[in-house]
Amino acid sequence: MHADTRQRLLDIAEQLFAERGFYGVSIAAIASEVGLTKQGLLHYFNSKEKLYGAIVQRISDDFQDHQREALQASEDPAERLEKFYAALAEPTETNVQRTRLLMRELLDNNERAAKAENWYLRPFLDRLISMVKDVNKSEKLSDAEALAYGYQLLGAVNYFLISTSTLKAMYGAKFIEAISTDFIKNLNRLINQGLNSGT
Amino acid sequence: MHADTRQRLLDIAEQLFAERGFYGVSIAAIASEVGLTKQGLLHYFNSKEKLYGAIVQRISDDFQDHQREALQASEDPAERLEKFYAALAEPTETNVQRTRLLMRELLDNNERAAKAENWYLRPFLDRLISMVKDVNKSEKLSDAEALAYGYQLLGAVNYFLISTSTLKAMYGAKFIEAISTDFIKNLNRLINQGLNSGT
DNA sequence: TACGCTCCCTACCGAGTGGTAGGTCCTATG
């Protein structure tokens, strides 16, 4: 019961973990933000790791949902890919937040990478590979080529998303908004040109 | 004096910070790795922040040195850009390590972003803008367009670098090596096509 | 010999960490 408190816990913890990282946030801080004591939190998730894991899982699930939606959004594979990346690049607050968190996960995951065969993003990437391969079937891209290509765009989008706040402070909000526009434009160009003009 | 110990301190701390993040490493852990006590470390850098700052500064300086070298490596602006990104993408251990650390900095910097006008990467980015603009002068790219473009490639390269270890665990080392080859190939194609085929 | 300086140590501090033990209140069910 009280799934409400549980949700709020996840929401706020997600935000804090995204901003400060796993070691940068104490469960006491999270709890107090929700209006609980540390032990109130531990009542729902009996360790810090469990809480963190639940958050990553939730994000991963949502990501795959969005990916499935993108698959059904259009008939044209190229357009599908465009929409997919456009959705990823959307500078929503929660989107930026989650990208930050996943980026941190990717960095921290390095240590425990041994168990990464079953990494939560595996199905996400597998689907990405097939999406890319669908765009230009005549070329018969290998899985490696497709992933290399899809990962470049993924990196471009994610890196830009987590940079915007810093860039804004550096160059001013207006300048960065201009960049955001150019960014998407450029991205779509890369998607279409990159895949249609041979290896 | 004893610049030797100081260097070893910086080297090892850089490695640990890159792997586990600022809050993930204690100065005691760093010191013991070097063969010192915590207080031996504090003799050289009288706070954790100072140590971390020195590391970021050192990386930043080296990056700009490499950038300057790239500028003098070739006469052709496009080729210059190619070499520049190729150098960034080199999967050296130290290169990967430093990319990880800088990525973490970028994530953590969000909180203290207010003071980012003088961020250590500012000159690096400014130079990048002019490098991109040099490639196709006839088009007269705006600064925003140039940065959007340069940043996409920057993100693609950096994101891929920090991902390799996880990807290897997921898809196997052989597959990822294949991707690395395709990655550079693809990157160069993006550099040339992206800039020469109109907005 | 005396002095001061660099390098590095042991001992210690206050604050904060994740987690446990045990209890109280509230509500739903019998």
Next chain:
DNA sequence: CATAGGACCTACCACTCGGTAGGGAGCGTA
């Protein structure tokens, strides 16, 4: 009305954190 269990509390545990105080060994200089 009794009881069981979920939700949440206070109090506390053992431990780690970054940082300070102070001292000692080895050195160069006077």
